[in-house]
Every structure is written in structure tokens, then in C-alpha cells.
Amino acid sequence: MNQFDAIVIGSGMSGGWVAKELSEKGLKVLVLERGRELSVEKDYTDMLQPWELPNLDRINEDELKKSYPMQSRSVGYALHETTKHFWVKEDEQPYETPADAPFEWVRGYHSGGKSLLWSRQSYRFGPQDFESNKKDGHGVDWPIRYDDLAPWYDHVERFAGISGNADGIPSLPDGVFQPAFELTLPEKAFAERVAKAFPTRRVIAARVAHLTQPTQEQMDLGRGPCQVRNHCHRGCSFGAYFSSMSATLPAARNTGNMTLISHAIVHSIDYDPKTKRASGVRVIDANTREAKTYTAKIIFLNAGTVASTMIMLNSKSASFPTGIGDSSGVLGKNLMDHFGGAGASGDMPEFDGYYHAGRRPGGIYVANYANITEHDKPYLRGYGFQGGSRRGGWTGNRPGLGQAFKEANRTPGTWNIGISAFGDMLPDPRNTISLHPTKVDKWGLPVAVIDCRLRENELKLMQAASKDALAMLQAAGAVNIRSTEDGDGVTFASLTSPGNKIHEMGTARMGRDPRTSLLNGWCQSHDVPNLFISDGACMPSSAVQNPSLTYMALSARAANHAAELVKTGVL
Amino acid sequence: METRRQILQGLIFSLGGAAALTAFAAKAAAPEAKTTSAAKPGFYTKGELATVTFLADGIIPRTDTPGALDAGVPAYMDHLYATWASEKTKADHRAHLAAIAGHLDRLTDVQSIEAGNRAKQRVKALEALDAAAFGAEASAHWPYRSVKSLIATVYYLSEPGATQELQYEPVPGHWIASAPIAEIGRTWAL
Incomplete structure (x- = not known):
């Protein structure tokens, strides 16, 4: 039974897609997942009411400090007593960084991986994003262009379900959308006033992977429309947001062609110099520590950028002394993540006669305009902004006692609107993932060493974003504005650490030249043709958009190409 | 009378989402989560519990709706500090309560000279403390503002509060x- 057509390492955002596409093409697929298999019934906590959450859903302070010190910085909004079982305990699975360069490595080791935990923002890269490296000379040119990926964006959007509007922005292409969540009145005013003051800037409804008008295909998988509860990080029993758990893994399972093995930690990938192919995947059972090797015609690495890179680095052979497929020597280099540290918010009391109902899962998005529709910037690339509005709720931070205090809290506070930037990080070979020379984890595998730093271009870019955020809030007529221009402004110290945005990518990049890249335009190893990597590691540049939708499209495209190669006997 | 779960179940039936139905069935079979008011005291001393109870009732009394005591706020806070807080947070919270009790005592003692009704004077002391904490002396009354915020949070997220x-x-x-x-x-x- 250990013979499969394909092995997919990882069951998260990209691995789920590969498993689905390959199994639907008739290939026998083995999915290796290092964590446990989650159960909607037992593991999702979205049906708990606020008063049923233990200790205000706070994790014991000592436990938080011991087990989640870095992740609590990045995902404190989603790391709670009733969700902590979705996040990796850092003390049990350590990694290292230089003392002066923290990296907030966010991990979810279970079926579905981080697809269960994401914030579901879904944007296509635009034509310019596939050309930026070539244009400014950083990194290597993408081997594909927007038009190569566009039909695959259509494909994944149709299946995943993305709510959004057709906004007609060339640099942020429209897709196959279900109805968007309507903007609030302050958000509509913000969009109109920003457009008037800055005609090259567009404020749109966030595009999120939530079903608002499910298709028959989606309902057949047991998925229902978003109930606007915003309990997403506890899992969604309605399957209303896209995850491997709600969508791709059930679809793959329905074919009868997928086998998923949990607790399967991949040690390395074997290479056969005679056939010049990857010949097997070495696995350690997380519980029993039993070692096994699985074989298949093709192997897809979808463990997540850092983990996929670690597996490749640990797959050393005489042919590839620095890691499988690494004749170029770029494996583990050019690590990128989006970064933040600029934003502004302010009140819009003119709309206080209005209130909302429901807890919407998204807000607004400001499409990148820097170096797209606004030029002559003192930095390369650009930034987008995510944000939204809300009315203040009840608070204990107000004067008054008794009846008066209760009465005051029965009326919501004023409307507040805010935006915060996500910047494009340049590919830089000095930003690296490597194997620790001596330290190993409890399974005997080298621990990761991550050295990733933001540099001058990133600082200049975020300083500009900060000024822009303030200017847009002012143009919108907001009052009581708070912004990152207050105090010392944006400095290296105030930028978010790499890892914080959980969009790590780039360490096994695609490219046109095998001497400077690991993968071709099909996410296929230049050196080892039956090895594919279609998670974030394959990305030659980061752009500014949240990348999951692009990982999905690249994975579906790569999987269909690989299936064709298997069917035609090439692989 | 329909229970909350039955109402929720009816909603889910009408909304679709097969996974939700199975999840609901599994969770409905499990015992109801323990209400916080059932938690036994474990952190506060008798005096501290009296201070928290006094503050909770003074800040959010029963009116036309249940108050903080009806919602079990002191017992919830007791359990919270017993099981969530680090040693430093526990010590800080005890110090906050001591500071608040000290303020109330001082205000009460002064005013009690004239009036015999200590309970009424205690309420007046709380009013004076609240006014001071949100007035010019705000920075001197962080302990009170911190505890008041927590009382409000526990209350408004309780079933009666919410x-x-x-x-x-x-x-x-x-x-x-x-x-x-x-x-x-x-x-x-929420």
C-alpha cells in the first residue's frame, strides 16, 4: 500500500489544493501531515458563547509566556484558551534567530495547517507584480506573467468562494466573486473622500474567502453561507470560509484517491542519481518515532515556506550537498515577509446616527498605488492598506456608577476608522533559513535558524506609507486622529518583525535560469523534475497583496501540469 | 420553553451547513459549560472578596436588568485570578484592591464622623473615588480604573450582561x- 502516484507533504493552504487537483485527475495521492487530524466536532470551538469561554478566553499568563512568546505578538488576536490547540508550542518545537533579528514564526501543525487560521484576505497579484523583479533588478524575473496565472485564479476562486466587488482596478484584477460585504457609511465616505483628494487611490471592500452566495459545488461539500459571527479563528462549523478542512481535503477525499497520514514528520527526500529523480520521502512518526519511506512518481512540497525549505536543506546527497535541487545555491535564501508599522485611525462621529448589525469578517482595502499610479518615489515597490470601521462598544473605562454607568454603555461609542500598511519586501540573499549545525529537535531533526532583516528600502517605504495613511485620514475628515506619525514616527525599531504578517516566502524561488533559481514556471525543480514546491517558498517576489490566493492558483496550476506529465509518461 | 441550544439548533437547521449540524449534535450531547458563578472562591481573601463584591455592586447594580452580582462577577474574577494570572499579576491585583480599599476607608472614615450609616458613606466614598479617577487625579487612581474595567468586561460578556x-x-x-x-x-x- 506504500505505492502512490504522488506524495504531497503538508495539508495546508497549498497542499490541500495539490491533493484535490491530483486526486481529481485520477492519481493516487498520499498526503503527509506532521500534525494530528482535526475534527470539526471535537476541535472547533465556534459554537461557544462569550460567557462559555473560560477566563475571558485568556491563556494562563505563564503558559503564554512559556509556549507562545513569539506567536502572541503576531496572532494575539487569535491565540486564546479555546484556540491554543491550533498553534504550535514554541518551547516544544524551538527555532533560533539572531538576538537582534527576531522572526515571529507562526505555525499550525494539524490537518489544514494555517488555512484554518488565516484571516482570509484574498487578492490577485497584478500584472506589475510579475514584472517588478525584472524592472528594478532585485531577485530574479518571474518565469510566468499574470496572463499565465489568470485562468488559475479563476479556477481557485470559483471553488474556494471569494466575496468581493468588481472594482476595475488594473493592478488588482477582479476575479470570480460572490457578493461583497457592504461597506459601512463611514467606509463609503472614506472611499469617496480619499478618491476625491487622491484620484489615483482606490478604497474597496475587502475581498475575503467567505461564502456569501454558495454554489452547488460548495454546498455539496457541506459548506454554507457565512453567518457573520466572526468567530473564524475558532474554526467554522458552517464551512463558510475557505480552508483545506472545509473545502480541498473533503473534495480530495470524495475522489477515493487520497490517503492522509497524520503525525508524519518528513525527515528528508531521497534522491536517485541514476534516474535523477526524487525517489522517496523519509518520514518519522511523531508519536512512535518509527521511520518509514514512501515512494511515488512525483513529490510535492507544501509544508509551508520554512518547513519546506528545511526539508530540502536536510535532503543532502553527493549530487546535492547543500540540499536537494540546489545546484543554484539559492535554497534557503531571499526569505521575505510582508511587514507593517504604519497606519492611522480616527473618529467619524458624523455617522453616529447609524449602527451595524452582524460581525463582518472583513473591512476595507486600499490597493497599492505607489510606483503604479503614483511615481517618482524615493523607494522601490509599494504597499497596500487593510482596515475598516467599527463603533466603540461598552467600556469600563468611563466615569459613572450604577444606573448612569449602565445607561451610558447602552449607547455605542463613536465610529472609528483605521488603516494599516502591508509593505513589499525586496528579495535579498542575506535573508536566510538554514539548519542549525548542532541543535536538533526531539525527533533528531536540525532546528531552523532564521535570519531575516528589514533594510533601507523597507524603512523608506513604510515611512512614506505612514505619511500617506495620515493624509488619507485627514482627507476623509476624521477627527481625533492617531497615527504612526505621532511621536518619533516610523523607525527600524517600530517596523513589525519579519514573520509577523505570516506571509513568509521566497526561499526556493521560481525563475527562468537554473543557475539562479530552483524552480521553473511550473513550480517544478530545474534539477529534479519529479519534485515540485508550490507553497510560499516558490515565490520570486512578495508584492503587497496577501499571498494565499496566489499560492492556491500556483498550486492548482502546478498540480495540473504535473498530472499531465504523469499521464503522458514524462514523469 | 425552548432552551438556548434548541433555538440555536433551529437556526442552524434553517441555514444549511452540514458540518455545523454534526458539530452541534456533538456539542449538544456534552454537558453545558459550567457557569462562572458556580466557581468556588480560590484566590481572594475574605476582605478582598468583600471589596470586589462592593465594587461590582456599586458600579453595576441590579436595575431593570441584572447586575454584576447577579452575573456572578466576583466569583468569575476569583476564578480568573486563581487560574489565569501569573504571580506578578496576582500580586499587582492584590495591591490594586488594597489601594482601593484604603482609599475607600479613608474617605469613609472622614465622612463617618458626622453620619452613622457606614454603608451609605461607603457608597459616597465610591462616588468620590470614581469622580477622582476620571478627573484631574486620574493617574493616581489606575488601580481603581483597572479593576472597574475588568468588572465591566466580565459583566458585559456574561449571559445576563450580554x-x-x-x-x-x-x-x-x-x-x-x-x-x-x-x-x-x-x-x-460582541
């Missing part, structure tokens, strides 16, 4: 971006 004093919709089902506030009603608890 569903009777304010409003809470477990499964909104649809999004209304902006409607006249009179059509929506009170502040959402």
Missing part, C-alpha cells in the same frame, strides 16, 4: 452595514 443589559446575536446570519441606530438598538455585547 443578552439582557446589552444585546448579543450568536448567529447574526446577515450583515447590515449601517442602519438608523433606533432600528438596531442597544450596544452589541
